Amino acid sequence: MLLLLLPAGLAGQGCCSGGTPLSGSLGLEPLTAKQGQIESMLDYNTQSTLVSGKGKLEDNPRNRLTYAGLLRLSYAFSNRWSLTGLLSWVRQEEKIDRIAGGTTTIRAQGPGDLMLLTQYAVLQENRYSLLAGAGIELPTGETSDANPDTGIPFHPDMQAGRGAVAWLGSTLFTYNGVLRPSGNVFAQATYRISSSAARYERLQSYRFGNELRLLTGYSDQLLIGEQLFAPSLMLLYRHTQKDLLNGLPSPNTGGQWLHLRTGLQWAITPKIEIRSFAEWPLAWQLEGTQLTTALRARLSIRYQWYAK
Amino acid sequence: MSRYLIGLIAVLFFFSSGCREEEGSVPVSTGPGGGSGSTSVKLIQEEFNGIPIVVAGSSNRNLIVAFSREVDGAVREFTPVQGQLPVIMEDEQGNRWNVFGKATFGPDKGAQLGYVNSGVGYWFVFGAFYPGLDLWGIGERSVNISPDTSADWQIPTAYVGQGTGFDGIPALDEPPFINYSPISIDPDHPFYMEDEDLVIVVSQNGETKIYPHKILDWHEVINDEVGGTLVTVTYCPLTGTGKVWKRSTADMDAGFGVSGLLYNSNLLSFDRATESFWHQLEATAVFGDRMEERLELLPFVETSWGTWRGLSPSPLIMSEETGYNRDYTDYPYGDYKSSALVAYPLLYDDDRLPKKQRVFSVIVNGKARVYQFSDF
Numbered sequence: 001m002l003l004l005l006l007p008a009g010l011a012g013q014g015c016c017s018g019g020t021p022l023s024g025s026l027g028l029e030p031l032t033a034k035q036g037q038i039e040s041m042l043d044y045n046t047q048s049t050l051v052s053g054k055g056k057l058e059d060n061p062r063n064r065l066t067y068a069g070l071l072r073l074s075y076a077f078s079n080r081w082s083l084t085g086l087l088s089w090v091r092q093e094e095k096i097d098r099i100a101g102g103t104t105t106i107r108a109q110g111p112g113d114l115m116l117l118t119q120y121a122v123l124q125e126n127r128y129s130l131l132a133g134a135g136i137e138l139p140t141g142e143t144s145d146a147n148p149d150t151g152i153p154f155h156p157d158m159q160a161g162r163g164a165v166a167w168l169g170s171t172l173f174t175y176n177g178v179l180r181p182s183g184n185v186f187a188q189a190t191y192r193i194s195s196s197a198a199r200y201e202r203l204q205s206y207r208f209g210n211e212l213r214l215l216t217g218y219s220d221q222l223l224i225g226e227q228l229f230a231p232s233l234m235l236l237y238r239h240t241q242k243d244l245l246n247g248l249p250s251p252n253t254g255g256q257w258l259h260l261r262t263g264l265q266w267a268i269t270p271k272i273e274i275r276s277f278a279e280w281p282l283a284w285q286l287e288g289t290q291l292t293t294a295l296r297a298r299l300s301i302r303y304q305w306y307a308k
Numbered sequence: 309m310s311r312y313l314i315g316l317i318a319v320l321f322f323f324s325s326g327c328r329e330e331e332g333s334v335p336v337s338t339g340p341g342g343g344s345g346s347t348s349v350k351l352i353q354e355e356f357n358g359i360p361i362v363v364a365g366s367s368n369r370n371l372i373v374a375f376s377r378e379v380d381g382a383v384r385e386f387t388p389v390q391g392q393l394p395v396i397m398e399d400e401q402g403n404r405w406n407v408f409g410k411a412t413f414g415p416d417k418g419a420q421l422g423y424v425n426s427g428v429g430y431w432f433v434f435g436a437f438y439p440g441l442d443l444w445g446i447g448e449r450s451v452n453i454s455p456d457t458s459a460d461w462q463i464p465t466a467y468v469g470q471g472t473g474f475d476g477i478p479a480l481d482e483p484p485f486i487n488y489s490p491i492s493i494d495p496d497h498p499f500y501m502e503d504e505d506l507v508i509v510v511s512q513n514g515e516t517k518i519y520p521h522k523i524l525d526w527h528e529v530i531n532d533e534v535g536g537t538l539v540t541v542t543y544c545p546l547t548g549t550g551k552v553w554k555r556s557t558a559d560m561d562a563g564f565g566v567s568g569l570l571y572n573s574n575l576l577s578f579d580r581a582t583e584s585f586w587h588q589l590e591a592t593a594v595f596g597d598r599m600e601e602r603l604e605l606l607p608f609v610e611t612s613w614g615t616w617r618g619l620s621p622s623p624l625i626m627s628e629e630t631g632y633n634r635d636y637t638d639y640p641y642g643d644y645k646s647s648a649l650v651a652y653p654l655l656y657d658d659d660r661l662p663k664k665q666r667v668f669s670v671i672v673n674g675k676a677r678v679y680q681f682s683d684f
Contacts, residue, residue: 052640058633062476096473099481099565100580106473150595151460152470152569201466203653248649251642289640 028119028131028172028188031076034307039275041300043068045293049281052289061097064291066090068112070300075307080121084133088112090141090160110142110160117168128175135168139197156199156206163197164207182221189214196244209241209254217261232263236279242287255286257293275300349388349396350684352444353377357672361424362386364396364407365668365684370506371611372668372684375409376422394609394619407609408511423607425589425671429549431678432650434669435658436467436572437589438676441669443660444683453656462594463571463587469652472568474578479529479565483630485517487622500628500636503614507625508550510608512537518616518625519543522636524550529577531555531563539606540564542588544575545641546651548666553591554604573652589671 029037044067050060069089076082091109098104117135141161146153156163170190178185189212196207217234235258242254263277279296286292352363360383365372373396377383386397386405394406395413403414409421434441440451455464493499501507506521513535524530524543531540538555540563555563562580569576569585576585576594584596591603609616617623628636639645648663661667661680668679 052635052638055635059631061478062472094473094476096476098475099478100562104474147470150468150470150569151458152465152468154470155472158470200469200653203466245649245651248647249643250649250651251644252640288642 028117028133028170029074030121030124030129030131030174031074031082031119032306033076033079035076035082035304036307037072037074037302037304039070039072039074039300039302041068041070041072041298043070043296043298045296047291048294049292050289051284051286051292054283054285057289060291061099062291063095065093065095067093070112074119079124082119084117084119084135086115086117088141088160092158092160094158106147106154106158108142108145108154108158108160110145111140112160113141113162113166114138115168117170127177128173131172133168133170133172135170137162137166137168137192139163139165143197143199153200156197162194162208163199164195166195166208167193178218180220183218184220185216185218187214187216205244205246207244209243211241212239213237215261217263219263228267230263230265230267232261232265232277234261234263234277235259235282236261252288252290255284255290257281257286258283259293259296271304273302273304275302348390349393351386351388351397352679352683353386356442356670356677357675359424359672361670361672362397362421363426363668363670363679364388365679365681367681367684369393369611369615370681371407371609371615372428372679372681373407373409373607373609374424374426374668374670375405375607376424378422379416379419393615408607410511423605425591425605426669427550427608428610428666428668429544429547430663431661431665431667432654432657432663433547433549433572433574433589434667434676434678435660436654436656437574438671438674439656439658441658441675442677444677444679446660449658449660451656455655460595462592462599464655467653467655468569468571468576469573470569474567474583475565476568477526477528477566478632479531479563480523480527480630480632481531481563482533483523483530484627485624486627488617488625489622501613501625503612503617505613506610507613507616508541508543508552508608508610509616510534510539510541510552510606512539512606516620516624518613518623520613520626520636521545521550522639523626523628523630525640526632526634526636527630528566528575529564537606540577541608542575542577544570544573544588546570546644547572547574548645548664549574549588550608550610551588551591552606552608553586554606556604560603570652572654573650 047064050057071087074082074084090112093105093107095103095105115135115137117133119131119133122132123130139161143159143161143163144153145159172188174184174186176184192211194208194210196205199206214237215234217232219230219232222229238257240254242249259279260282261277261279266274276299349364349366360377361374362377363374384399386399389395389398395404396407398404403411403416406412411417411419439453440449442448457464508519510517515535517534519541525545529542540553540555543550559581564577564579567576567578567585575588578585582597584593584598587594591605593599593601670677
């Protein structure tokens with residue numbers, strides 16, 4: 001963000017453009033009154049592609065790996081209103097191929113920020129629905145994890161928490177019965193507005209760039225034997241503004257990405273579902289030089305119940 | 309008739325000066341280095357922190373250098389030499405001295421002036437490292453700062469930031485060079501350097517090598533050999549500062565790398581033998597097994613490619629074929645050079661000049677004096 005690229009935007013050529021996977025994890029979901037869900041997720045993100053603008057730079061010595069464990073808890077108070085909370089634990093590693101041979105790895109980890117989202121069902125028809133949500137990200141995460149060898153704190157984009165409040169707005173439209181009775185198309189838009197965090201003993205303010213995510217795709221249900229599967233194919237467009245450092249735009253941050261995402265859900269029982277997706281970059285247009293995602297994947301298990 | 313006489317005198321003067329027996333580690337001027345007037349050399353001779361120094365510069369040449377005026381225990385007085393780059397000054401004994409501080413003509417031919425730790429950089433970094441420093445023509449500012457240090461570090465860690473890790477920015481080792489010649493450039497593949505691009509020029513034992521900022525922006529540290537001397541050329545793109553270190557001891561053969569740490573936004577290098585961290589401007593270890601050790605700083609010239617390429621028929625400059633897939637015509641930090649942005653906290657933010665104004669600093673025993681290009 002170092003950064004990357006550098007950075008660390010200014011950490012030397014190349015910040016990292018991933019960060020903790022919170023805003024992409026608070027998906028809106030249709031819920032009915034008194035329905036509850038708990039989902040445990042493992043998220044993996046490898047940022048091993050060094051990009052300059054639209055181009056890819058070969059012989060990149062750095063690979064930023066993010067492993068996150070997330071716990072989502074949702075409950076619908078009525079057919080229209082529900083509340084979702086998301087807890088996370090984030091571990092980031094940066095592996096660097098050394099010039100003299102071998103690899104050095106630096107690691108940062110800690111609790112991530114807490115996210116809360118209220119959801120409202122604007123439209124609930126047989127064939128389509130429209131959901132809207134608003135949320136807040138609270139700076140409960142770790143922001144001062146330091147290198148144990150030197151005692152120097154890691155760059156902000158290596159920390160598990162962002163250290164600042166952020167606001168989230170999201171909307172999801174689904175349309176059922178496309179191509180097949182069980183097929184549906186969907187589109188989700190999410191916008192995240194960041195505030196400034198104080199860094200380096202309040203000597204510096206750092207604000208992550210606001211982020212827009214547009215996700216659209218098609219999913220269907222397939223009965224194989226007695227097991228119900230739901231494959232999906234999606235496109236994700238992501239745009240982030242440049243980060244602001246003491247109010248000034250930070251080089252090597254911000255840009256646009258287009259990703260392909262494939263998903264598969266498996267309903268083991270009516271209450272338990274295994275969910276997964278993998279995501280690959282199709283194209284990008286980034287500001288300056290940045291380390292960016294080569295692969296992201298998630299595996300989760302969801303349990304749902306209905307309160308009496 | 310008088311016009312022809314003046315012309316004849318001018319021609320005779322040209323040949324008489326051009327035929328002087330001068331030699332040095334760099335060739336005599338053959339091109340655009342031969343003017344005067346707006347490109348003239350100006351000298352400032354004074355004492356700083358107990359050391360008699362001469363600061364020689366030409367603002368339009370984008371060139372300032374500084375040396376001790378002490379030779380064999382006596383202080384020399386210099387006068388500027390115009391139109392003879394790389395020769396810039398002459399002393400009262402008739403010696404002519406070049407931009408590397410070497411006598412190229414006169415009774416002391418071959419002598420070397422003592423190098424004074426000096427070089428160009430963004431104003432903010434000198435203000436941060438040397439709070440209240442002496443701004444030439446204006447003076448010092450009263451600043452009382454006593455930062456905390458620890459047993460492990462020689463510097464206050466509150467002003468050290470971590471970007472990436474060891475070798476996250478790859479240093480270069482003995483990179484390839486080319487003898488530049490305009491006629492050998494393929495018009496379909498224009499040379500990557502423009503005349504206004506800045507370069508660091510190092511000269512040792514008759515060999516002169518040119519290290520462009522364009523490449524240093526991406527690698528920051530280059531371990532090389534110049535004229536048989538092991539050198540490490542360091543450049544921090546976030547502070548605009550270059551320094552050349554001499555690697556003299558056997559365990560320095562392995563060279564230096566980029567640590568990914570920055571102090572006052574300035575590069576901290578690491579030595580590959582012990583992974584101690586080294587302060588760029590002072591060439592001293594501030595953390596690790598070699599803490600408090602100091603390297604010898606070597607003289608270098610920082611100027612524009614357009615200035616230097618006119619001084620030699622085939623200057624030896626780094627090839628852009630470094631072995632890394634980088635577009636060296638692309639500056640990796642966006643609008644950083646012109647923005648007021650500073651990446652990491654500063655020990656002291658001196659607001660007497662714009663943060664990114666390029667200035668020339670002289671550092672003697674922990675004190676700094678800064679000169680502006682407009683002073684020359």
